[in-house]
Amino acid sequence: MDENQYIEALNIRDELFADIYQYALENKIPIIDSDALNIIKNFIQLKSVKSVLEIGTAIGYSGLHIVSVHDDVQLTTVELNKDSYKIADENFKKYNVQDRVNNIHGNAKEVEIDGTFDMIFIDASKGNNQLFLEKYKPLLNPGGFIIVDNILxxxxxxxxxxxxxNKRKLKEKVDRFNHYVKENYDHTMYFNVGDGLLVITI
Structure with a gap:
């Protein structure tokens, strides 16, 4: 065990949604790493976040964790894949949080979202990170922040x-995005947890 593995083990908490986690593993559905998820949930708690916009719902795993932080969290989440959207809808209902979740089926590059948010979580097609950042940044409340997953x-x-x-093009796009944020945003944090988290405070 090295230092990174030691810290990773300390950051991981008991799984609240074991059935969905297992389903994702068995069906090879990408979900956020547990240690990165723990950091996001701590940010929500520390910043008293009440409204979250998530770009990339998948099957609702991260969304369920987001609304689990406290009962005042409201989530708006957008998913392109229709099958994933339907599974997420079932999972939100299964855990009785559908009243706090606005689950949207659509292309995040095109949909128009109503409202403003304390936090925006970008976890969709990685080559479009910059597009999503610039498109949805105006919806951020004063003092809000944006988290981007999979920057590594x-x-x-x-x-x-x-x-x-294709992999080379994707790598180049994500690398350009990471440096674009560094050069254009004063308050950023890059975390070597999970598959890499970027936190931008506006």
Missing amino acids: LRGLVIEETIQNK
């Missing part, structure tokens, strides 16, 4: 030689 691409972002053309 499982280590791909630092690979020097990538043979696969």
